[in-house]
Amino acid sequence: MTERTKEDDPAPAPDGYGFETRMIHAGTPPEPITGARQTPIYQNTSYVFHDVDHAASLFNLQTFGFIYSRLTNPTVAALEERIASLEDGRGATCCASGHAAQVLAFFALMEPGDEFVASNRLYGGSITQFGKTFKKFGWQCRFVDVDDPANVRRAIGPKCKAVFVESLANPGGVVSDLEPLAAIAHEAGVPLVVDNTLATPYLCQPFDWGADIVVHSTTKFLSGNGTTVGGCVVDKGTFDWTRNDKFPALAQPEPAYHGLTFTETFGDMAFTTHQHAVGLRDLGATMAPMNAFQTLLGIETLSLRMERHCANALAVARFLEAHDAVAWVSCAALESSPYHALARKYLPRGAGAVFTFGVTGGYEAGVKVVEGCNLLSHLANIGDTRSLILHPASTTHRQLSDAQRAAAGAGPEVIRLSVGLETVDDIVDDLDQALRHAAAT
Amino acid sequence: MPVELHYGDDHLQAILDRVRRIAMVGASPLWNRPSSFAMKYLQAKGYRVIPVNPNAAGQDILGERCYARLAEVPGRIDMVDIFRSSDEAGPIVDEAIALKAEKSIEVVWMQLGVRDDAAAERARAAGLEVVMDRCPKIEYGRLHNELSWGGFNSRVISSKRRRVRIA
Numbered sequence: 001m002t003e004r005t006k007e008d009d010p011a012p013a014p015d016g017y018g019f020e021t022r023m024i025h026a027g028t029p030p031e032p033i034t035g036a037r038q039t040p041i042y043q044n045t046s047y048v049f050h051d052v053d054h055a056a057s058l059f060n061l062q063t064f065g066f067i068y069s070r071l072t073n074p075t076v077a078a079l080e081e082r083i084a085s086l087e088d089g090r091g092a093t094c095c096a097s098g099h100a101a102q103v104l105a106f107f108a109l110m111e112p113g114d115e116f117v118a119s120n121r122l123y124g125g126s127i128t129q130f131g132k133t134f135k136k137f138g139w140q141c142r143f144v145d146v147d148d149p150a151n152v153r154r155a156i157g158p159k160c161k162a163v164f165v166e167s168l169a170n171p172g173g174v175v176s177d178l179e180p181l182a183a184i185a186h187e188a189g190v191p192l193v194v195d196n197t198l199a200t201p202y203l204c205q206p207f208d209w210g211a212d213i214v215v216h217s218t219t220k221f222l223s224g225n226g227t228t229v230g231g232c233v234v235d236k237g238t239f240d241w242t243r244n245d246k247f248p249a250l251a252q253p254e255p256a257y258h259g260l261t262f263t264e265t266f267g268d269m270a271f272t273t274h275q276h277a278v279g280l281r282d283l284g285a286t287m288a289p290m291n292a293f294q295t296l297l298g299i300e301t302l303s304l305r306m307e308r309h310c311a312n313a314l315a316v317a318r319f320l321e322a323h324d325a326v327a328w329v330s331c332a333a334l335e336s337s338p339y340h341a342l343a344r345k346y347l348p349r350g351a352g353a354v355f356t357f358g359v360t361g362g363y364e365a366g367v368k369v370v371e372g373c374n375l376l377s378h379l380a381n382i383g384d385t386r387s388l389i390l391h392p393a394s395t396t397h398r399q400l401s402d403a404q405r406a407a408a409g410a411g412p413e414v415i416r417l418s419v420g421l422e423t424v425d426d427i428v429d430d431l432d433q434a435l436r437h438a439a440a441t
Numbered sequence: 442m443p444v445e446l447h448y449g450d451d452h453l454q455a456i457l458d459r460v461r462r463i464a465m466v467g468a469s470p471l472w473n474r475p476s477s478f479a480m481k482y483l484q485a486k487g488y489r490v491i492p493v494n495p496n497a498a499g500q501d502i503l504g505e506r507c508y509a510r511l512a513e514v515p516g517r518i519d520m521v522d523i524f525r526s527s528d529e530a531g532p533i534v535d536e537a538i539a540l541k542a543e544k545s546i547e548v549v550w551m552q553l554g555v556r557d558d559a560a561a562e563r564a565r566a567a568g569l570e571v572v573m574d575r576c577p578k579i580e581y582g583r584l585h586n587e588l589s590w591g592g593f594n595s596r597v598i599s600s601k602r603r604r605v606r607i608a
Binding site for chain 1: 472473475477478481482485520554576579582583586587588589590591592593594595596597598599601602603604605
């Protein structure tokens with residue numbers, strides 16, 4: 001055995017654990033009081049202080065510990081550490097939904113009157129949130145086509161505080177070129193924020209490509225069973241918030257904590273500490289402990305599920321590409337996709353299981369295919385064990401204009417699939433009969 | 442770029458288990474400074490922390506008399522914790538080396554963001570253990586699962602049931 005008590009210790013062992021080990025163990029050692037091996041659901045609101053001084057230390061952020069479950073909860077914290085570990089970040093903050101994660105992340109970065117630049121191919125719900133609701137906070141989103149990173153550079157003004165993209169976009173089979181986008185963001189002194197929901201950390205590691213913050217809807221592949229809504233913000237911990245004067249919430253004294261400056265006091269933990277101590281404290285979009293528990297269970301099998309999701313999705317995409325009633329398939333796993341090369345670079349283990357295809361026959365045919373499925377479920381979610389089908393133009397992307405729908409890859413003939421873990425021939429057969437039925441009527 | 446520093450968890454745990462008396466150079470009398478946070482936390486974990494700061498000498502900080510210099514600290518010092526900038530760390534390390542025998546000093550620990558490779562080399566040559574660019578509060582919290590409570594990646598993975606004292 002090698003000597004491990006010297007400070008030139010070559011590689012601390014815990015850093016060396018593989019992804020699959022971390023998805024089962026990170027954040028969840030045995031509960032020390034009882035020895036319970038599975039993570040307890042701490043279904044409670046508040047935590048007893050030792051004495052008044054201990055309470056003061058907790059409220060002042062001088063010590064680690066729990067006060068109230070709106071800010072932190074042991075079960076939620078276990079999930080936060082697990083996701084932080086899988087993304088190889090410094091810390092994570094879980095919250096009520098993916099939408100809440102986006103509010104929370106921008107809350108630390110933005111002041112009223114500030115702007116950020118985002119891809120115009122985001123998930124429709126994000127486009128509505130950024131383009132309409134964020135305006136009420138005085139936050140302006142400038143949407144651009146990020147396929148040409150020069151568009152992003154041109155859109156960044158002095159008030160810009162972030163660049164936001166999805167690693168793998170929902171629903172269009174679009175992959176963002178993270179490396180040059182990170183370089184452009186950093187050149188402007190702002191972080192690159194990446195929604196890694198569709199890829200999951202198993203398929204894509206945005207921090208390896210320069211991203212600074214990752215957001216998730218944990219509702220999707222992370223929890224995996226369609227049981228639980230949740231969100232997460234992960235901080236890499238390396239962005240220098242003090243390099244310019246753009247981020248006063250993090251780098252200037254915080255009046256609510258007696259003039260404490262988060263960057264000075266918490267170093268590389270500043271962002272995540274702020275997300276809990278100010279963000280969740282005042283926005284209140286907390287994740288429930290039971291939801292954290294179910295998401296922890298889901299993540300235990302993430303790699304196995306993603307491998308099969310990707311394999312099934314590729315088989316379904318190839319089947320559709322050869323089908324007479326299908327006009328086109330937009331799936332980055334296919335060699336025909338313009339995003340195939342980017343998928344190979346950023347998603348080497350597979351290009352996910354959510355993609356779109358266009359039916360010949362437009363809007364009417366699209367509706368018929370969706371309604372004609374007997375095995376695929378017609379619903380507005382993705383990342384379930386079950387195969388899911390949706391007609392975005394009539395549902396998730398309904399709030400958008402025709403131009404926005406077209407940009408987002410959600411035109412009238414478009415159908416979105418989230419390919420599940422059923423026997424792949426059964427998924428193919430169900431789609432085949434629905435397509436034939438739609439073409440015949 | 443200097444070489445990335447690696448300290449094994451077992452190594453840091455052994456230091457934190459062994460030392461009991463810590464002289465904190467740069468301890469601030471202001472309660473909302475980072476040094477005060479670290480000092481209060483370490484006190485709560487059972488360490489005796491003696492503040493050293495010429496600008497606060499003679500004052501009491503968190504119930505402990507503050508001294509101007511390491512040499513004035515009465516009794517043993519197991520570890521010198523340096524809460525000063527990197528370019529001020531060298532002379533403090535040299536003072537610790539000079540006092541090593543007299544004060545039984547075993548460890549020189551430089552805070553998060555504080556690093557002086559040449560001073561560390563001199564300390565090691567004198568038989569002192571050196572940790573740089575780490576915070577003993579954060580490392581204690583990390584190795585005892587408390588950092589995880591805030592959603593942080595502790596990088597600690599274990600199937601062992603941790604022994605805890607139930608008060």
